[in-house]
Amino acid sequence: MAIVGGGIAGAWLAYRLAQREVPTVLISTEEHAPATSRQWAFGLVEQRVFDCATAPAAEVFADGSGTQDPGYAPMMAEYFAEEFEELNRLVEYGPFGPYLHPRLAEPGIHMGGGGSVVDAVLARFEKLGGTTIHGRVTDLVVDGDVCLGVRYEHHGVPGRILCTQLVFASGGFCGLFADGVGSNTGYLLGTYARHGGRLASLELFNRFPLGLPDRNRPLYPSDFDGAPRLLRAGERAGELEKALDAYQGDRCDVDVFAHYWTRNLDVPHTVELADGSFRLGPVRGFSMGGMATRLAPTVRNVHATGECAYGLAVDSISGKPFPSFLAKGRMLADALARHSTGVAEADFEAGGAQPGADASLRQEIRHRLDAFQDSRFSLASAEEFARWCRSQRGRRRADGTPDNEDVDLLILAEAYTRSTMARGESRGFFFRPDLPTADHTLDNHVTLAHYDAADDRIHVTLSPRETGAST
Numbered sequence: 001m002a003i004v005g006g007g008i009a010g011a012w013l014a015y016r017l018a019q020r021e022v023p024t025v026l027i028s029t030e031e032h033a034p035a036t037s038r039q040w041a042f043g044l045v046e047q048r049v050f051d052c053a054t055a056p057a058a059e060v061f062a063d064g065s066g067t068q069d070p071g072y073a074p075m076m077a078e079y080f081a082e083e084f085e086e087l088n089r090l091v092e093y094g095p096f097g098p099y100l101h102p103r104l105a106e107p108g109i110h111m112g113g114g115g116s117v118v119d120a121v122l123a124r125f126e127k128l129g130g131t132t133i134h135g136r137v138t139d140l141v142v143d144g145d146v147c148l149g150v151r152y153e154h155h156g157v158p159g160r161i162l163c164t165q166l167v168f169a170s171g172g173f174c175g176l177f178a179d180g181v182g183s184n185t186g187y188l189l190g191t192y193a194r195h196g197g198r199l200a201s202l203e204l205f206n207r208f209p210l211g212l213p214d215r216n217r218p219l220y221p222s223d224f225d226g227a228p229r230l231l232r233a234g235e236r237a238g239e240l241e242k243a244l245d246a247y248q249g250d251r252c253d254v255d256v257f258a259h260y261w262t263r264n265l266d267v268p269h270t271v272e273l274a275d276g277s278f279r280l281g282p283v284r285g286f287s288m289g290g291m292a293t294r295l296a297p298t299v300r301n302v303h304a305t306g307e308c309a310y311g312l313a314v315d316s317i318s319g320k321p322f323p324s325f326l327a328k329g330r331m332l333a334d335a336l337a338r339h340s341t342g343v344a345e346a347d348f349e350a351g352g353a354q355p356g357a358d359a360s361l362r363q364e365i366r367h368r369l370d371a372f373q374d375s376r377f378s379l380a381s382a383e384e385f386a387r388w389c390r391s392q393r394g395r396r397r398a399d400g401t402p403d404n405e406d407v408d409l410l411i412l413a414e415a416y417t418r419s420t421m422a423r424g425e426s427r428g429f430f431f432r433p434d435l436p437t438a439d440h441t442l443d444n445h446v447t448l449a450h451y452d453a454a455d456d457r458i459h460v461t462l463s464p465r466e467t468g469a470s471t
C-alpha cells in the first residue's frame with residue numbers, strides 16, 4: 001500500500017492500516033513544504049460533529065453547495081466517534097468553546113497545533129512497522145486501468161514505489177492562488193488527470209472572510225486582542241462590521257463573502273494590527289473539490305482522501321476537515337485491508353529525477369488567475385486564461401521533454417478555470433458576478449473535469465451526480 005502525503009489525512013490512514021498489519025509506505029515532501037495540517041491548523045474538532053451519529057446529519061453538515069457526496073454524512077455517522085476516541089488516545093483533546101482542541105505541551109491555542117497531532121499519529125504508524133519516505137512524487141505509472149506505482153525524487157535522486165493500491169492524501173491546491181493561505185499547489189491532481197482521472201467540483205473554495213492577502217493568512221483570535229481597526233478606503237469599515245455582526249452563525253464565511261466582499265473586493269481595505277497596517281480581504285483556505293476516484297473511477301486501484309479528494313463540501317467548514325479525514329481514513333483502511341495480500345503487477349524504471357516546478361510559472365498562474373477571479377470574473381478572460389494554459393503546455397512539450405510538475409500544474413489550473421466556467425450560477429462558496437444567485441435546477445449537479453490526452457484539451461461537464469455515489 002502506498003500513501004502520498006503526510007498531513008492529517010495520510011497519517012491517519014497510514015496508522016489505521018499499520019494497525020491492521022498492512023505493509024504500508026507513506027511518502028511525503030514534508031521536509032520541504034509544510035503541510036496545511038502542520039502550518040496553519042489548530043487541529044480543532046467541532047463538538048457538534050459528534051451529533052451526526054444521532055441528530056439529522058443534514059443539520060450538522062449544512063451543504064448549500066449542493067455538491068456534497070451523499071456518502072459523506074453517513075460515513076461520518078458511522079465512523080467519526082470511534083475514530084476520535086482513538087485519536088484522543090494519542091493526543092488528548094480538551095474543550096475550547098464549541099470545539100475540542102488538542103492539549104499540547106505548550107499551553108494555549110496556537111496555529112500549527114495540528115502539526116503536533118500529525119507527528120503523534122506518524123510516530124505511532126512507524127512504531128507499528130510502517131515506513132515513511134521523504135520525497136516528492138513526480139509521476140504515476142499507469143498500465144491500462146491499473147496504477148503500478150509512483151516515481152519520486154529526493155534531493156535529485158530518483159526513486160520508485162511499487163504498490164497494489166495507491167492513495168493520494170496530497171492536500172489541496174489553494175497555493176495556486178494569490179490569496180491562498182497554503183503553499184500546496186496540488187499539482188498531483190493534474191498528474192492524476194493526465195493519466196485519465198476525473199476531477200470533481202474544483203470551483204468550490206472555502207474563504208476566511210477576514211484575512212491578510214499579502215501575508216497569506218487569516219486573522220487569528222489573537223489579532224483581535226488589541227481591537228484592531230478595520231478600514232475601507234481609509235474610513236472605518238462600518239458596512240463590513242455590520243456584515244460580520246449580521247452573519248455570525250455557521251455560514252459566516254459564505255455569507256460575509258457573498259454579501260459583502262463580492263461587492264467590495266475592488267475597494268482597498270486595511271486592518272491596523274499591533275505590528276503595522278495590512279491589506280485586508282478574504283483569503284482562500286480550503287479547496288473543496290478534487291480527485292473523483294469513486295464518483296468516476298478510471299484507474300481502479302487509486303484512491304484519495306483529505307483535501308485532494310472530492311466529497312466534503314459544506315457551508316460551515318470550521319472544525320470539520322480533521323474529523324472528516326479521520327472518518328475517511330478509517331473507511332478506506334477497512335476497504336483496503338481486504339486487498340492487502342496482492343503483489344504489485346509489474347516493475348518499472350525509476351526514470352531520471354524530474355526538476356521541481358518553475359517558480360516563475362507558479363507566480364504567473366497566480367497573477368493571471370487573480371486578474372479574473374470573483375467580482376472581476378468574465379467568461380472571455382477565463383477562456384483566454386484556459387487557452388494560455390494550453391499554449392504553455394505546448395511550449396513545454398515542444399522539445400520532447402517528458403511531462404513534469406509544470407505541465408500538471410497547467411492541467412490543474414485549466415481544469416479549475418473550465419469548472420468555474422461550467423457552473424452557470426453562484427452557489428455556496430462559489431461566486432460568479434454575472435450569475436449572482438443559485439439556480440435550483442442545478443441542485444446536486446457536480447462539475448467533472450476530464451483531460452483528453454489525444455488533443456491536449458480539458459472538457460468539463462456539469463451534470464446530476466448519481467445518487468448513491470460513495471465517498
Ligand SMILES: Cc1cc2nc3c(=O)[nH]c(=O)nc-3n(C[C@H](O)[C@H](O)[C@H](O)COP(=O)(O)OP(=O)(O)OC[C@H]3O[C@@H](n4cnc5c(N)ncnc54)[C@H](O)[C@@H]3O)c2cc1C
Pocket residue numbers: 004005006007008009010027028029030033034035036037038040041042043044045114135136137138169170171172181182184188218285286305306307308318319320321322323325
Ligand atoms: C488557517 C487554517 C486553519 C485550519 N484549522 C482547522 C481546524 O482547526 N480544524 C480542522 O478540522 N481543519 C482546519 N483547517 C483545515 C485543515 O487544516 C486541512 O483541511 C487539512 O489539514 C488538510 O489535510 P490533508 O492531509 O488533506 O492535507 P495537507 O495537510 O496539506 O497534507 C498534504 C501532504 O501531502 C504532501 N505532498 C503534496 N504533494 C506531494 C508530492 N508531490 N509528493 C509527496 N508529498 C506531497 C505535502 O507535503 C503534505 O505533507 C484549517 C485550515 C487552515 C488553512
